[in-house]
């Protein structure tokens with residue numbers, strides 16, 4: 717199986733250590749939930765995996781199928797099959813969502829493509845986009861909107877899910893803010909992510925890391941593993957029962973059991 721392996725990862729932001737030795741292995745086909753109190757370092761882990769320039773890796777390794785991820789820039793990571801939807805994606809005025817997706821999908825699917833070479837043929841792309849939007853119950857008009865320009869929270873989430881469906885990465889990191897989404901939007905997002913995750917690509921499902929506090933999301937996407945981040949370390953790993961415990965009871969027990977990190 718294909719793997720994303722993180723060993724003893726240390727990450728600093730503006731010279732301040734945030735992650736203090738994170739170990740995590742995700743196999744394709746597995747769903748991992750990452751939970752933990754606000755400020756514990758969950759988004760920092762996602763950003764470091766994606767190569768966000770503000771997050772400086774000061775120690776440890778990240779490998780995809782044995783290849784050094786830290787050596788790759790952000791677009792090389794995407795081409796290697798790693799996907800992350802950013803919590804606050806930038807608006808790209810003048811670029812329609814469909815065009816953005818066509819470029820992104822071309823790059824990810826043809827890793828050896830040189831800048832300026834042909835994109836996925838329009839006809840083929842349109843057909844696939846329409847099919848995916850149908851499955852996700854999205855109005856095709858939505859793809860004509862400019863990327864994130866005036867998108868509501870729910871629309872940003874839809875754009876992100878459509879991106880996930882079109883790019884079909886090997887590993888997806890879904891960093892869910894609890895803000896901005898109403899109950900219906902969360903439900904729709906949960907169902908869509910579950911549907912995409914189950915769609916097999918070459919017989920293999922995606923490996924997913926879901927960063928969330930939403931019980932809905934995890935009900936639809938039952939985690940094989942639940943990890944708890946505290947003070948920049950993964951202090952506990954369990955199954956779905958650990959996720960249930962945490963969204964029911966909060967983090968008091970975790971803090972009491974791990975006083976050094978808390």
Ligand code: ADP
Pocket residue numbers: 729730734752753754755756757758759760761770
């Ligand atoms: P979580 O996602 O678990 O809520 P974060 O990874 O966002 O936690 O943040 C962990 C810590 O790192 C916090 O103290 C936060 O202020 C700090 N941090 C994260 N990203 C940045 C950044 N871009 N600039 C400054 N501080 C940051």
Ligand code: MG
Pocket residue numbers: 745746747921
């Ligand atoms: Mg699975």
Ligand code: MG
Pocket residue numbers: 758759760
């Ligand atoms: Mg976060």
